[in-house]
Amino acid sequence: MSFPFSAIVGQDEMKQALMIAAVDARIGGVMVFGDRGTGKSTAVRALAALLPPIPAAEAGYQDGSPRQGSVPVPFVDLPLGATEDRVVGALDLERALGAGVKAFEPGLLARANGGFLYIDEVNLLEDHIVDLLLDVAASGENVVEREGLSVRHPARFVLIGSGNPEEGELRPQLLDRFGLSVEVRTPQELKQRVDILKRCDAFDREPAAFVESWAKAERKTLKRIARARAAQAGVVVSDAVLTFASRLCMAVGADGLRGELTLIRAARALAALDGAAVATADHVAAVAPMALRHRLRRNVLDETGSTVRIERALEDLARKDPAA
The missing domain is CATH 1.10.8.80 (Magnesium chelatase subunit I, C-Terminal domain)
Structure with missing residues (x-):
């Protein structure tokens, strides 16, 4: 169960940037710089959970078999130690060795299709992985050619990166590829900090009741995003x-x-x-x-x-x- 997006205290610029990216994915994702423990990953997870389910056929990589119904908007965490094969996909060794069949094993990019790909401390990620991610995010397609396989599949997602500049900067040419960049800081107002503690404590003790208490505000935010998606082209x-x-x-x-x-x-x-x-x-x-x-x-x-x-x-x- 995710913390409600509407219940996040402060961090208005970050929330606005995420909503803008949710309205128009072509903007190119959001880079969030700031202190640890300021709700960066919480906000992204909350927004993904808030958005309406999407058709199953549009979520994740499709291997040709039809999928019916709808599924929650994908939210995929990309760990810093992820290899290139895990990110883009690779040969399914189990099927290759067991059945002698060359088959593609989808990676994290395939799982993120139709949703959000979140990278914490993106400034510590290897440059060639960041290059790859930004290229795929811009094209909306992942191309894998290795071990005799040639696979092309959709990989349309909103790329969200976060990091602390004190732990290393992202190369300017890579940073430029992110559509929006926001800065978050530890709240300095006493009332705001107390409000954050109250809401986090209430969510920890009774998550279902807390989520229900914010259901009306969440529906209002969802309607706002849905209307904006339908109207923004005009x-x-x-x-x-x-x-x-x-x-x-x-x-x-x-x-x-x-x-x-x-x-x-x-x-x-x-x-x-x-x-x-x-x-x-x-x-x-x-x-x-x-x-x-x-x-x-x-x-x-x-x-x-x-x-x-x-x-x-x-x-x-x-x-x-x-x-x-």
């Missing part, structure tokens, strides 16, 4: 808003166009979550830190944090063009 983004997004990316020095594309997709998803038919500059500004903070080059003459640089650029643009 959300209008005007040329003025596109121009505003591009000017912002130029102002902060974001490399390439991936940041702008993510910025617009995230703004459209947020507008859909808000029930708006049109994405505005305010939606762009709201998602700008999470879409851009991990794409900025370090400036040796400006040691200001990425988030502050983005906020300062937004203020400058607002002064130059109040209509934005």
